[in-house]
Amino acid sequence: MKIAITSTNNSLDSTFDLRFGRAAYFCIFNTEDLSTEFIENKNVNTKSGAGNKAAQTIIESGVSRVISGDFGPKAKDMLNKFKIQMVMLDDDSKTISSIIEQLKSNNNYA
Amino acid sequence: MPIKIAVASGKGGTGKTTVTVTLFHYIKENITSKVQIADCDVEEPNSSIFFDDLKPIESKEVLQMIPSINTDRCSFCKKCVDYCEFNATVVIPGVGFAEVNSALCHSCGACLYACPEDALTEKSHAIGQLIKFGNNQETPLIEGKLKVGSAMQTMVINHLVNDDWLNGDIILYDAPPGTSCSVVSTVSQANYIILVTEPTPFGLHDLKLMIELVRKLNKPFGVIINKADKGFEETNTYLMSEGIEILAEIPFRVDYASSYAQGSILKNIPGDINAAYSKLISNLKNKWVHYA
Ligand code: SF4
Ligand code: SF4
Numbered sequence: 001m002k003i004a005i006t007s008t009n010n011s012l013d014s015t016f017d018l019r020f021g022r023a024a025y026f027c028i029f030n031t032e033d034l035s036t037e038f039i040e041n042k043n044v045n046t047k048s049g050a051g052n053k054a055a056q057t058i059i060e061s062g063v064s065r066v067i068s069g070d071f072g073p074k075a076k077d078m079l080n081k082f083k084i085q086m087v088m089l090d091d092d093s094k095t096i097s098s099i100i101e102q103l104k105s106n107n108n109y110a
Numbered sequence: 111m112p113i114k115i116a117v118a119s120g121k122g123g124t125g126k127t128t129v130t131v132t133l134f135h136y137i138k139e140n141i142t143s144k145v146q147i148a149d150c151d152v153e154e155p156n157s158s159i160f161f162d163d164l165k166p167i168e169s170k171e172v173l174q175m176i177p178s179i180n181t182d183r184c185s186f187c188k189k190c191v192d193y194c195e196f197n198a199t200v201v202i203p204g205v206g207f208a209e210v211n212s213a214l215c216h217s218c219g220a221c222l223y224a225c226p227e228d229a230l231t232e233k234s235h236a237i238g239q240l241i242k243f244g245n246n247q248e249t250p251l252i253e254g255k256l257k258v259g260s261a262m263q264t265m266v267i268n269h270l271v272n273d274d275w276l277n278g279d280i281i282l283y284d285a286p287p288g289t290s291c292s293v294v295s296t297v298s299q300a301n302y303i304i305l306v307t308e309p310t311p312f313g314l315h316d317l318k319l320m321i322e323l324v325r326k327l328n329k330p331f332g333v334i335i336n337k338a339d340k341g342f343e344e345t346n347t348y349l350m351s352e353g354i355e356i357l358a359e360i361p362f363r364v365d366y367a368s369s370y371a372q373g374s375i376l377k378n379i380p381g382d383i384n385a386a387y388s389k390l391i392s393n394l395k396n397k398w399v400h401y402a
Binding site for chain 2 (some may be wrong): 043046047048049050052053055056059060074078081082
């Protein structure tokens with residue numbers, strides 16, 4: 001399965017982004033082949049509906065779980081509609097690679 | 111044409127609503143009996159609590175036309191998504207999902223224009239209501255009330271300030287607190303703006319933001335310093351250096367404040383407060399010659 005992690009930049013040593021709708025990038029981690037891919041969030045500076053739009057990006061990339069700091073009500077509604085699990089993490093000092101390592105070691109993406 | 115005066119302030123707590131209501135009574139007694147308040151604080155309208163003798167007598171819904179997508183006709187081309195400036199449309203081709211999020215839609219109509227399949231039709235949604243408060247003789251208060259969950263404050267305000275229920279000689283718009291779009295919608299429709307401030311460092315900070323806003327809108331305005339006996343002189347100094355008119359300085363009286371709560375604003379009014387409002391009324395009378 002694919003897990004999306006909100007990221008402040010486009011590499012594995014970037015730090016975690018607490019914002020969902022206005023995250024800079026989405027890191028898509030594929031648990032089957034352990035590959036990662038960074039998708040730029042083109043709607044960071046949009047004036048409204050950033051969460052709705054980000055949810056759409058996530059849904060289209062075939063993700064089943066999203067890890068972010070917080071989800072707004074509209075993003076939540078949309079992600080719920082597609083049964084995408086939302087996981088909240090509040091530590092913005094973590095890097096993307098450390099989060100991925102944690103996922104791997106917990107093997108907690110069954 | 112009625113004279114429209116917006117009463118606004120920075121953040122809450124300056125006593126904006128009590129000033130509006132007191133001013134209402136003074137106008138009624140000294141200028142015209144045909145004065146009305148439009149409570150534009152649509153998220154939390156509260157002017158009605160100051161009018162014991164008024165009851166809601168009529169209400170009407172504020173409707174917004176929002177497109178909805180008929181997925182049987184939709185080809186999932188995403189044109190409506192590209193056209194929607196507000197990110198209200200979600201189309202996910204793979205799974206046959208197409209929807210307009212009504213809370214984000216601003217009814218601009220762009221998606222209707224963009225759709226090649228004629229898959230969008232507009233449906234009306236209630237986003238709030240206008241409530242007329244009155245008694246046997248008159249209807250001095252109209253309240254706008256946003257439906258919980260709706261983000262269309264400005265649309266409800268625009269309906270309120272242009273509604274034909276507001277038919278008096280003088281209309282007081284009780285503006286929402288702050289400097290948001292809702293405030294702009296309210297004050298931009300007024301002929302004159304009264305800014306209410308409290309003489310404290312925070313109050314002055316907020317006041318400066320408000321002044322910046324009304325100057326941008328190019329509207330004539332003046333300031334009322336409420337709770338004026340706080341001994342913070344910077345507010346007066348600042349206003350004088352900017353050449354901004356101080357319409358009135360209203361002292362604070364604890365015992366009098368409690369009579370607000372009982373709805374008896376004009377009874378037992380202390381002499382110094384009465385003097386401040388009388389001065390305000392004569393100040394405003396002079397101005398309104400230009401707007402009437
Ligand atoms: S009417 Fe305008 S705001 Fe509403 S969904 Fe269509 S394009 Fe978006
Ligand atoms: S523009 Fe029309 S056909 Fe294209 S996705 Fe939107 S609703 Fe469907």
